[in-house]
Amino acid sequence: MDISSLRETRARSELTVSELNSYVKSLIDGDRTLNAVSVRGEISNFTYHRTGHLYFSLKDEGGQVKAVMFRSSAASLKFMPENGMKVIVRCSVSVYTPGGSYQLYVTSMQPDGIGALYLAYEQLKARLEAEGLFSPEFKRPIPIYPTRIGVITSPTGAAVRDIINVTSRRYPLATIYLYPSLVQGESAEDNLIEALDYFEKSGLADVIIIGRGGGSIEDLWAFNGERLARKIFASTTPIISAVGHETDFTICDFVADLRAPTPSAAAEIAVPDMRELRERISDIYDRCEAALNRAVERRADRLFSIKERAIYKRPGALIEMGADSLDRAREALFTAIEKRLTNEEHRVELVSGKLDMLSPLKILSRGYSVATQEGGLIKSTDSVAIGSLMDVRVSDGVLRAQIVEKRKNEDGR
DSSP, X not given: OOHHHHHHHHHSSOOOHHHHHHHHHXXXXXXXXXXXXXXXXXXXXXXXXXXXXXXXXEEETTEEEEEEEOHHHHTTOSSOOOTTOEEEEEEEEEEETTTTEEEEEEEEEEESSSOHHHHHHHHHHHHHHHHTTTOGGGOOOOOSSOSEEEEEEOTTSHHHHHHHHXXXXXXXXXXXXXXXXXXXXXXXXXXXXXXXXXXXXXXXXXXXXXXXXXXXXXXXXXXGOHHHHHHHHHOSSOEEEEESSXXXXXXXXXXXXXXXXXXXHHHHHHSOOHHHXXXXXXXXXXXXXXXXXXXXXXXXXXXXXXXTSHHHHOTHHHHHHHHHHHHHHHHHHHHHHHHHHHHHHHHHHHHXXXXXXXXXXXXXXXXOOEEEETTEEOXXXXXXXXXXXXXXXXXXXXXXXXXXXXXXXXXXX
Protein backbone atom coordinates (compact mmCIF):
# COMPACT_ATOMS: atom_id res chain seq x y z
CA MET A 1 0.00 0.00 0.00
CA ASP A 2 1.54 3.35 -1.09
CA ILE A 3 1.48 6.72 0.80
CA SER A 4 -1.47 8.10 -1.07
CA SER A 5 -3.48 4.96 -0.37
CA LEU A 6 -2.62 5.22 3.32
CA ARG A 7 -3.78 8.83 3.46
CA GLU A 8 -6.96 7.93 1.63
CA THR A 9 -7.56 5.05 4.03
CA ARG A 10 -7.07 7.24 7.12
CA ALA A 11 -9.43 9.88 5.70
CA ARG A 12 -12.28 7.37 5.55
CA SER A 13 -14.21 6.56 8.68
CA GLU A 14 -14.61 2.89 7.73
CA LEU A 15 -11.96 0.31 6.69
CA THR A 16 -12.23 -3.18 5.34
CA VAL A 17 -10.52 -5.99 7.20
CA SER A 18 -8.00 -6.42 4.42
CA GLU A 19 -7.28 -2.67 4.42
CA LEU A 20 -6.75 -2.75 8.17
CA ASN A 21 -4.38 -5.70 7.96
CA SER A 22 -2.47 -4.09 5.11
CA TYR A 23 -2.20 -0.86 7.03
CA VAL A 24 -0.83 -2.60 10.13
CA LYS A 25 1.57 -4.56 7.92
CA SER A 26 2.87 -1.36 6.35
CA LEU A 27 3.48 0.12 9.80
CA ILE A 28 5.43 -2.95 10.98
CA ASP A 29 7.36 -3.33 7.71
CA GLY A 30 8.36 0.32 7.94
CA ASP A 31 9.96 -0.18 11.35
CA ARG A 32 13.70 -0.69 10.83
CA THR A 33 14.09 -2.39 14.20
CA LEU A 34 11.55 -5.05 13.27
CA ASN A 35 13.16 -5.65 9.89
CA ALA A 36 16.17 -7.33 11.52
CA VAL A 37 15.68 -8.50 15.06
CA SER A 38 16.96 -11.39 17.21
CA VAL A 39 14.41 -13.22 19.34
CA ARG A 40 15.06 -15.80 22.06
CA GLY A 41 12.43 -18.39 22.95
CA GLU A 42 11.36 -22.01 23.19
CA ILE A 43 10.08 -23.88 20.12
CA SER A 44 6.57 -25.32 20.26
CA ASN A 45 4.01 -26.58 17.71
CA PHE A 46 6.90 -27.45 15.39
CA THR A 47 5.99 -28.72 11.89
CA TYR A 48 8.35 -29.77 9.13
CA HIS A 49 6.38 -29.27 5.94
CA ARG A 50 6.96 -31.57 2.94
CA THR A 51 7.99 -28.47 0.97
CA GLY A 52 10.93 -27.96 3.32
CA HIS A 53 9.42 -24.99 5.15
CA LEU A 54 9.48 -24.98 8.97
CA TYR A 55 6.45 -23.75 10.90
CA PHE A 56 6.55 -23.27 14.67
CA SER A 57 5.90 -20.92 17.55
CA LEU A 58 8.38 -19.25 19.89
CA LYS A 59 7.26 -18.87 23.47
CA ASP A 60 8.44 -17.84 26.88
CA GLU A 61 6.71 -17.63 30.23
CA GLY A 62 4.81 -14.51 29.17
CA GLY A 63 3.62 -15.20 25.65
CA GLN A 64 4.21 -16.72 22.24
CA VAL A 65 4.47 -15.72 18.60
CA LYS A 66 4.14 -17.67 15.36
CA ALA A 67 7.17 -18.10 13.11
CA VAL A 68 8.06 -19.51 9.75
CA MET A 69 11.44 -20.44 8.24
CA PHE A 70 11.31 -20.96 4.51
CA ARG A 71 13.15 -23.78 2.80
CA SER A 72 15.88 -21.54 1.38
CA SER A 73 16.91 -20.54 4.91
CA ALA A 74 16.16 -23.89 6.57
CA ALA A 75 18.52 -25.72 4.19
CA SER A 76 21.52 -24.08 5.88
CA LEU A 77 20.64 -25.40 9.35
CA LYS A 78 23.17 -27.82 10.84
CA PHE A 79 20.58 -29.30 13.21
CA MET A 80 16.89 -30.15 13.19
CA PRO A 81 14.70 -27.97 15.44
CA GLU A 82 12.53 -29.80 17.95
CA ASN A 83 9.73 -28.94 20.33
CA GLY A 84 11.05 -27.70 23.65
CA MET A 85 14.38 -26.56 22.17
CA LYS A 86 15.53 -23.10 23.27
CA VAL A 87 16.83 -21.10 20.33
CA ILE A 88 17.81 -17.62 19.21
CA VAL A 89 16.44 -16.68 15.80
CA ARG A 90 17.38 -13.84 13.46
CA CYS A 91 14.23 -12.67 11.73
CA SER A 92 12.03 -9.94 10.44
CA VAL A 93 8.57 -9.18 11.81
CA SER A 94 5.63 -8.79 9.47
CA VAL A 95 1.91 -9.36 9.23
CA TYR A 96 0.29 -12.31 7.52
CA THR A 97 -2.58 -10.31 6.08
CA PRO A 98 -4.98 -13.20 5.22
CA GLY A 99 -4.91 -14.29 8.86
CA GLY A 100 -4.60 -10.88 10.43
CA SER A 101 -1.71 -11.94 12.67
CA TYR A 102 1.88 -10.91 12.84
CA GLN A 103 4.64 -13.51 12.77
CA LEU A 104 8.37 -13.93 12.57
CA TYR A 105 10.08 -14.67 9.27
CA VAL A 106 13.23 -16.48 10.38
CA THR A 107 16.39 -16.36 8.31
CA SER A 108 18.80 -18.08 10.74
CA MET A 109 18.63 -20.05 13.96
CA GLN A 110 21.04 -21.24 16.59
CA PRO A 111 20.55 -23.14 19.84
CA ASP A 112 20.43 -21.00 22.93
CA GLY A 113 23.35 -21.92 25.18
CA ILE A 114 24.82 -24.65 22.94
CA GLY A 115 26.48 -24.55 19.53
CA ALA A 116 24.45 -25.50 16.48
CA LEU A 117 27.10 -27.91 15.26
CA TYR A 118 27.34 -29.63 18.61
CA LEU A 119 23.58 -30.00 18.76
CA ALA A 120 23.49 -31.41 15.24
CA TYR A 121 26.27 -33.82 16.22
CA GLU A 122 24.33 -35.05 19.27
CA GLN A 123 21.11 -35.43 17.29
CA LEU A 124 22.75 -37.47 14.53
CA LYS A 125 24.70 -39.55 17.02
CA ALA A 126 21.53 -40.46 18.92
CA ARG A 127 19.65 -41.32 15.73
CA LEU A 128 22.37 -43.51 14.22
CA GLU A 129 22.96 -45.25 17.52
CA ALA A 130 19.25 -46.05 17.73
CA GLU A 131 19.47 -47.57 14.23
CA GLY A 132 22.30 -49.86 15.36
CA LEU A 133 25.13 -48.35 13.29
CA PHE A 134 27.40 -48.30 16.34
CA SER A 135 26.61 -51.85 17.51
CA PRO A 136 29.66 -54.08 18.18
CA GLU A 137 27.99 -56.98 16.35
CA PHE A 138 28.49 -55.17 13.03
CA LYS A 139 32.17 -54.36 13.59
CA ARG A 140 34.51 -56.11 11.15
CA PRO A 141 37.76 -57.56 12.54
CA ILE A 142 40.99 -55.83 11.61
CA PRO A 143 43.33 -58.23 9.70
CA ILE A 144 46.35 -59.37 11.71
CA TYR A 145 48.89 -59.23 8.90
CA PRO A 146 47.67 -56.74 6.26
CA THR A 147 49.91 -56.11 3.28
CA ARG A 148 47.89 -53.26 1.70
CA ILE A 149 46.92 -50.23 3.78
CA GLY A 150 44.47 -47.74 2.27
CA VAL A 151 44.79 -44.21 3.67
CA ILE A 152 42.20 -41.48 3.14
CA THR A 153 43.40 -38.07 4.30
CA SER A 154 44.98 -34.83 3.13
CA PRO A 155 48.20 -35.45 1.19
CA THR A 156 49.83 -32.39 2.78
CA GLY A 157 48.82 -32.84 6.42
CA ALA A 158 50.83 -34.25 9.30
CA ALA A 159 48.46 -37.23 9.55
CA VAL A 160 49.70 -38.93 6.37
CA ARG A 161 53.34 -38.42 7.35
CA ASP A 162 52.70 -39.95 10.77
CA ILE A 163 50.94 -42.96 9.23
CA ILE A 164 53.73 -43.53 6.69
CA ASN A 165 56.49 -43.20 9.32
CA VAL A 166 54.86 -45.53 11.82
CA THR A 167 53.93 -48.16 9.21
CA SER A 168 57.41 -48.13 7.63
CA ARG A 169 59.04 -48.53 11.01
CA ARG A 170 56.72 -51.23 12.38
CA TYR A 171 55.87 -53.29 9.30
CA PRO A 172 57.81 -52.43 6.11
CA LEU A 173 56.16 -55.38 4.33
CA ALA A 174 52.95 -53.34 4.00
CA THR A 175 52.27 -51.10 1.03
CA ILE A 176 50.44 -47.81 1.63
CA TYR A 177 47.90 -46.59 -0.93
CA LEU A 178 47.01 -42.94 -0.35
CA TYR A 179 43.78 -41.48 -1.70
CA PRO A 180 44.20 -37.69 -1.38
CA SER A 181 41.07 -36.04 -0.01
CA LEU A 182 39.84 -32.79 1.45
CA VAL A 183 39.36 -33.17 5.19
CA GLN A 184 37.46 -29.97 5.91
CA GLY A 185 35.16 -27.61 4.09
CA GLU A 186 31.92 -28.05 2.17
CA SER A 187 33.29 -30.58 -0.35
CA ALA A 188 35.22 -32.66 2.17
CA GLU A 189 32.44 -35.17 2.91
CA ASP A 190 31.92 -35.82 -0.81
CA ASN A 191 35.68 -36.38 -1.27
CA LEU A 192 35.81 -38.81 1.64
CA ILE A 193 32.87 -40.79 0.24
CA GLU A 194 34.53 -40.91 -3.21
CA ALA A 195 37.69 -42.31 -1.60
CA LEU A 196 35.74 -45.05 0.18
CA ASP A 197 33.99 -45.87 -3.10
CA TYR A 198 37.35 -46.25 -4.82
CA PHE A 199 38.77 -48.67 -2.25
CA GLU A 200 35.48 -50.60 -2.11
CA LYS A 201 35.27 -51.12 -5.85
CA SER A 202 38.99 -51.75 -6.44
CA GLY A 203 39.49 -54.11 -3.52
CA LEU A 204 42.94 -52.60 -3.24
CA ALA A 205 43.16 -52.38 0.55
CA ASP A 206 43.06 -54.99 3.31
CA VAL A 207 42.26 -52.26 5.82
CA ILE A 208 41.47 -48.53 5.47
CA ILE A 209 42.59 -45.68 7.71
CA ILE A 210 40.45 -42.55 7.40
CA GLY A 211 41.18 -39.40 9.34
CA ARG A 212 43.07 -36.15 9.86
CA GLY A 213 44.79 -34.16 12.58
CA GLY A 214 43.00 -32.27 15.34
CA GLY A 215 40.94 -29.10 15.07
CA SER A 216 37.75 -27.39 16.12
CA ILE A 217 34.34 -28.96 15.68
CA GLU A 218 33.99 -26.89 12.51
CA ASP A 219 37.29 -28.27 11.18
CA LEU A 220 36.24 -31.85 11.90
CA TRP A 221 32.66 -31.45 10.71
CA ALA A 222 33.12 -33.41 7.47
CA PHE A 223 33.63 -36.55 9.62
CA ASN A 224 30.25 -35.97 11.31
CA GLY A 225 28.23 -36.28 8.11
CA GLU A 226 25.38 -38.77 7.93
CA ARG A 227 26.18 -39.85 4.37
CA LEU A 228 29.78 -40.61 5.31
CA ALA A 229 28.63 -42.55 8.37
CA ARG A 230 26.36 -44.76 6.32
CA LYS A 231 29.07 -45.29 3.71
CA ILE A 232 31.50 -46.48 6.39
CA PHE A 233 28.86 -48.79 7.85
CA ALA A 234 28.21 -50.37 4.44
CA SER A 235 31.88 -50.94 3.63
CA THR A 236 33.08 -54.52 3.33
CA THR A 237 36.69 -53.50 4.05
CA PRO A 238 37.55 -52.93 7.74
CA ILE A 239 37.94 -49.24 8.55
CA ILE A 240 39.97 -47.55 11.30
CA SER A 241 38.90 -44.01 12.16
CA ALA A 242 41.67 -41.63 13.25
CA VAL A 243 40.14 -38.17 13.43
CA GLY A 244 41.68 -35.41 15.51
CA HIS A 245 43.36 -35.83 18.87
CA GLU A 246 42.67 -38.32 21.62
CA THR A 247 39.89 -36.17 23.12
CA ASP A 248 38.13 -35.59 19.80
CA PHE A 249 35.19 -37.84 18.94
CA THR A 250 33.28 -37.79 15.65
CA ILE A 251 30.42 -39.82 14.19
CA CYS A 252 33.06 -41.47 11.99
CA ASP A 253 34.76 -42.81 15.14
CA PHE A 254 31.59 -44.45 16.41
CA VAL A 255 30.54 -46.13 13.15
CA ALA A 256 34.02 -47.30 12.08
CA ASP A 257 35.18 -50.82 12.94
CA LEU A 258 37.85 -49.43 15.25
CA ARG A 259 38.66 -45.98 16.59
CA ALA A 260 42.22 -44.79 17.03
CA PRO A 261 42.93 -41.69 19.16
CA THR A 262 45.41 -40.31 16.59
CA PRO A 263 46.61 -41.11 13.05
CA SER A 264 49.87 -42.48 14.50
CA ALA A 265 47.93 -44.79 16.79
CA ALA A 266 45.84 -45.93 13.81
CA ALA A 267 48.99 -47.04 12.00
CA GLU A 268 50.14 -48.93 15.09
CA ILE A 269 46.78 -50.68 15.30
CA ALA A 270 46.65 -51.48 11.59
CA VAL A 271 49.98 -53.31 11.33
CA PRO A 272 51.97 -55.58 13.66
CA ASP A 273 55.45 -54.73 14.93
CA MET A 274 58.10 -56.52 12.89
CA ARG A 275 60.46 -56.66 15.86
CA GLU A 276 57.82 -58.34 17.99
CA LEU A 277 57.10 -60.78 15.17
CA ARG A 278 60.80 -61.65 14.89
CA GLU A 279 60.99 -62.23 18.64
CA ARG A 280 57.84 -64.32 18.56
CA ILE A 281 59.12 -66.38 15.62
CA SER A 282 62.48 -66.82 17.33
CA ASP A 283 60.73 -67.99 20.50
CA ILE A 284 58.58 -70.42 18.51
CA TYR A 285 61.70 -71.70 16.72
CA ASP A 286 63.51 -72.26 20.03
CA ARG A 287 60.53 -74.09 21.51
CA CYS A 288 60.14 -76.24 18.39
CA GLU A 289 63.87 -77.07 18.43
CA ALA A 290 63.76 -77.99 22.11
CA ALA A 291 60.65 -80.14 21.58
CA LEU A 292 62.31 -81.89 18.62
CA ASN A 293 65.47 -82.58 20.61
CA ARG A 294 63.42 -84.03 23.47
CA ALA A 295 61.54 -86.26 21.04
CA VAL A 296 64.79 -87.46 19.44
CA GLU A 297 66.29 -88.18 22.86
CA ARG A 298 63.23 -90.17 23.95
CA ARG A 299 63.32 -92.26 20.80
CA ALA A 300 67.07 -92.77 21.10
CA ASP A 301 66.61 -94.02 24.66
CA ARG A 302 63.86 -96.34 23.51
CA LEU A 303 65.99 -97.66 20.65
CA PHE A 304 68.89 -98.30 23.04
CA SER A 305 66.64 -100.20 25.45
CA ILE A 306 65.33 -102.30 22.55
CA LYS A 307 68.87 -103.08 21.39
CA GLU A 308 69.73 -104.26 24.91
CA ARG A 309 66.97 -106.88 24.94
CA ALA A 310 68.22 -110.49 24.87
CA ILE A 311 66.14 -111.35 21.83
CA TYR A 312 68.07 -108.87 19.70
CA LYS A 313 71.44 -110.00 21.05
CA ARG A 314 70.62 -113.69 20.19
CA PRO A 315 68.03 -113.68 17.36
CA GLY A 316 68.13 -117.51 16.99
CA ALA A 317 66.56 -117.84 20.41
CA LEU A 318 63.35 -116.37 19.02
CA ILE A 319 63.16 -119.14 16.38
CA GLU A 320 63.97 -121.79 18.95
CA MET A 321 61.28 -120.48 21.26
CA GLY A 322 58.81 -120.51 18.38
CA ALA A 323 59.73 -124.04 17.37
CA ASP A 324 59.36 -125.24 20.97
CA SER A 325 55.97 -123.56 21.23
CA LEU A 326 54.93 -125.16 17.95
CA ASP A 327 55.94 -128.65 19.18
CA ARG A 328 54.00 -128.21 22.38
CA ALA A 329 50.98 -126.97 20.45
CA ARG A 330 51.16 -129.95 18.06
CA GLU A 331 51.37 -132.44 20.93
CA ALA A 332 48.48 -130.76 22.70
CA LEU A 333 46.44 -130.92 19.49
CA PHE A 334 47.11 -134.62 18.94
CA THR A 335 46.26 -135.38 22.57
CA ALA A 336 43.02 -133.46 22.29
CA ILE A 337 42.11 -135.26 19.05
CA GLU A 338 42.80 -138.71 20.55
CA LYS A 339 40.79 -137.85 23.64
CA ARG A 340 37.94 -136.63 21.49
CA LEU A 341 37.97 -139.79 19.35
CA THR A 342 37.98 -142.02 22.45
CA ASN A 343 35.06 -140.15 23.93
CA GLU A 344 33.13 -140.37 20.66
CA GLU A 345 33.80 -144.15 20.35
CA HIS A 346 32.57 -144.73 23.87
CA ARG A 347 29.46 -142.67 23.19
CA VAL A 348 28.75 -144.66 19.96
CA GLU A 349 29.08 -147.93 21.86
CA LEU A 350 26.56 -146.77 24.47
CA VAL A 351 24.10 -145.66 21.79
CA SER A 352 24.56 -148.92 19.85
CA GLY A 353 23.87 -150.94 22.99
CA LYS A 354 20.68 -148.99 23.63
CA LEU A 355 19.59 -149.41 20.04
CA ASP A 356 20.31 -153.15 20.17
CA MET A 357 18.21 -153.53 23.30
CA LEU A 358 15.34 -151.78 21.57
CA SER A 359 15.68 -153.74 18.30
CA PRO A 360 12.63 -155.91 17.31
CA LEU A 361 15.05 -158.64 16.21
CA LYS A 362 16.36 -158.84 19.75
CA ILE A 363 12.80 -159.44 20.97
CA LEU A 364 12.22 -162.16 18.36
CA SER A 365 15.35 -164.01 19.49
CA ARG A 366 13.72 -164.46 22.88
CA GLY A 367 10.80 -166.52 21.35
CA TYR A 368 8.44 -163.78 20.38
CA SER A 369 6.90 -163.39 16.89
CA VAL A 370 5.27 -160.55 14.97
CA ALA A 371 2.17 -160.98 12.79
CA THR A 372 1.68 -158.70 9.79
CA GLN A 373 -0.86 -158.51 7.02
CA GLU A 374 -0.12 -156.59 3.82
CA GLY A 375 2.94 -155.03 5.49
CA GLY A 376 1.04 -153.72 8.52
CA LEU A 377 1.16 -155.02 12.10
CA ILE A 378 -1.85 -156.98 13.30
CA LYS A 379 -2.75 -155.33 16.61
CA SER A 380 -6.35 -156.58 17.07
CA THR A 381 -8.52 -159.57 16.11
CA ASP A 382 -10.96 -157.11 14.66
CA SER A 383 -8.47 -156.01 12.02
CA VAL A 384 -8.37 -159.44 10.27
CA ALA A 385 -10.94 -161.75 8.72
CA ILE A 386 -11.40 -165.55 8.98
CA GLY A 387 -9.65 -167.27 6.04
CA SER A 388 -7.32 -164.34 5.30
CA LEU A 389 -3.58 -164.92 5.05
CA MET A 390 -0.95 -163.33 7.27
CA ASP A 391 2.84 -163.38 7.75
CA VAL A 392 4.34 -164.41 11.07
CA ARG A 393 7.96 -163.27 11.58
CA VAL A 394 10.05 -165.40 13.96
CA SER A 395 13.75 -165.16 14.82
CA ASP A 396 14.96 -167.20 11.86
CA GLY A 397 12.38 -166.36 9.15
CA VAL A 398 8.75 -165.76 8.13
CA LEU A 399 5.80 -168.18 8.26
CA ARG A 400 2.79 -167.91 5.93
CA ALA A 401 -0.41 -168.71 7.86
CA GLN A 402 -4.18 -168.66 7.36
CA ILE A 403 -6.62 -167.46 9.97
CA VAL A 404 -9.13 -170.23 10.77
CA GLU A 405 -10.42 -168.91 14.09
CA LYS A 406 -10.47 -165.66 16.18
CA ARG A 407 -10.66 -165.73 19.98
CA LYS A 408 -10.90 -162.70 22.30
CA ASN A 409 -9.08 -162.55 25.64
CA GLU A 410 -11.12 -163.33 28.69
CA ASP A 411 -11.15 -159.66 29.67
CA GLY A 412 -12.47 -158.86 26.16
CA ARG A 413 -9.26 -157.23 25.00
